[in-house]
Amino acid sequence: MVKEIERAGLxxxxxxxxxxxxxxxxxxxxxxxxxxxxxxxxxxxxxxxEKALRKSLVERALKALEIEVDGQKVFE
Amino acid sequence: MSKIKIVHYINxxxxxxxGEEKADYKPEVRESIVxxxxxxxxxxxxxxxxxxxxxxxxxxxxxxxxxxxxEIIDMVRKYRPDLFIAGPxxxxxxxxxxxxxxxNAVKEELSIPVLSGMYEENPGADMFKKDIYIMHTKNSAxxxxxxxxxxxxxxxxxxxxxxxxxxxxxxxxxxxxRKNYFADKRxxxxxxxxxxxxxxxxxxETEFPMPNFDRxxxxxxxxxxxxxxxxxxxxxxxxxKGNPDHIESSSASKYGKYDIQGISDLTSETYETAHxxxxxxxxxxxxxxxxxxxxxxxxxxxxxxxxxHRYFYTTTGNGTAVASAKAFAEEFAKxxxxxxxxAVILTST
Numbered sequence: 001m002v003k004e005i006e007r008a009g010l011x012x013x014x015x016x017x018x019x020x021x022x023x024x025x026x027x028x029x030x031x032x033x034x035x036x037x038x039x040x041x042x043x044x045x046x047x048x049x050e051k052a053l054r055k056s057l058v059e060r061a062l063k064a065l066e067i068e069v070d071g072q073k074v075f076e
Numbered sequence: 077m078s079k080i081k082i083v084h085y086i087n088x089x090x091x092x093x094x095g096e097e098k099a100d101y102k103p104e105v106r107e108s109i110v111x112x113x114x115x116x117x118x119x120x121x122x123x124x125x126x127x128x129x130x131x132x133x134x135x136x137x138x139x140x141x142x143x144x145x146x147e148i149i150d151m152v153r154k155y156r157p158d159l160f161i162a163g164p165x166x167x168x169x170x171x172x173x174x175x176x177x178x179x180n181a182v183k184e185e186l187s188i189p190v191l192s193g194m195y196e197e198n199p200g201a202d203m204f205k206k207d208i209y210i211m212h213t214k215n216s217a218x219x220x221x222x223x224x225x226x227x228x229x230x231x232x233x234x235x236x237x238x239x240x241x242x243x244x245x246x247x248x249x250x251x252x253x254r255k256n257y258f259a260d261k262r263x264x265x266x267x268x269x270x271x272x273x274x275x276x277x278x279x280x281e282t283e284f285p286m287p288n289f290d291r292x293x294x295x296x297x298x299x300x301x302x303x304x305x306x307x308x309x310x311x312x313x314x315x316x317k318g319n320p321d322h323i324e325s326s327s328a329s330k331y332g333k334y335d336i337q338g339i340s341d342l343t344s345e346t347y348e349t350a351h352x353x354x355x356x357x358x359x360x361x362x363x364x365x366x367x368x369x370x371x372x373x374x375x376x377x378x379x380x381x382x383x384x385h386r387y388f389y390t391t392t393g394n395g396t397a398v399a400s401a402k403a404f405a406e407e408f409a410k411x412x413x414x415x416x417x418x419a420v421i422l423t424s425t
Contacts, residue, residue: 004405041365
């Protein structure tokens with residue numbers, strides 16, 4: 001899906017935990033996340049901390065959309 | 077000659093330990109034959125035996141790749157096997173990646189032949205088919221017997237160091253290796269034969285398949301995200317509670333499009349996941365953990381993004397055919413553009 005969205009002309013950032021899969025699939029902008037069943041959360045944290053963590057990851061993804069890339073790039 | 081010693085790698089599911097709720101199972105070694113190993117052992121007869129089975133949860137492996145790799149290699153090393161088999165993994169994505177990663181690592185570190193089996197659309201196949209032998213299997217465990225029937229004799233061949241035939245003869249995925257041989261017809265004759273078959277619309281086999289690189293160049297960056305309309309897409313199966321469109325838990329045949337206008341938080345009362353390929357507990361508790369509507373709404377209110385698009389698109393990326401996923405996204409990407417969306421965040425589990 002990520003590739004078809006890109007092909008249609010929309011910049012897209014892929015947020016996922018298993019980065020090697022994302023690279024194989026062909027995503028260009030990649031932001032690694034926390035864990036497979038909860039990529040954008042961590043049930044061990046309390047609600048506020050968890051939301052702050054999620055926010056920081058989403059902000060990283062938004063930043064990635066503002067950065068020119070030449071091929072695939074993982075935004076650690 | 078003594079029996080060929082084999083170490084077999086399987087996941088928590090095929091070991092009978094549990095499903096997704098046990099996917100964080102840490103590597104364990106058992107000096108016995110477990111799950112699909114039974115069928116292998118039957119096929120091996122007197123020639124080979126599984127001396128140990130290593131079991132590891134798919135999520136544990138993929139979330140701790142380096143650690144899992146070194147732990148498992150240490151386990152394998154102890155048995156000094158002649159061959160290492162991982163899987164077969166069919167179309168289970170994380171299992172396939174785990175099988176490919178560990179088999180390749182064992183080959184590199186211990187210098188023994190390795191073998192796995194997968195469905196061709198398993199992401200592990202694309203990642204490792206050039207490095208290791210991966211036998212073609214069906215896309216579900218219903219193909220277990222058939223998979224083992226081809227894998228077992230091939231495994232013995234590998235362990236004995238016998239000559240390996242072409243991918244088509246043996247049933248493994250082409251690795252891109254070339255092998256010289258004497259053909260009975262010269263090149264020009266073979267080329268003309270092929271051309272005639274092609275003109276007659278008959279089946280023919282090319283001697284030089286073109287690699288299939290399907291890469292899409294990145295689009296230019298967004299100039300100012302604070303003035304942009306951002307849409308959310310997920311393969312993590314987040315749907316309104318009750319899954320109104322009945323999106324399948326695996327091998328999805330459709331996607332959903334849902335209105336999130338005015339919604340600032342996904343709760344356990346309103347949203348859930350339809351995905352059958354990961355432990356749903358965390359997403360069902362709080363679907364923002366997969367589809368971050370809450371923080372994007374906050375960022376919209378803070379003026380950090382121009383607007384959060386009022387619809388999100390969702391499907392379950394679990395065993396879903398590449399062709400289906402491609403068709404879904406082709407269709408909704410057009411809608412996104414027509415709706416004036418500037419950029420997309422796609423989340424995967």
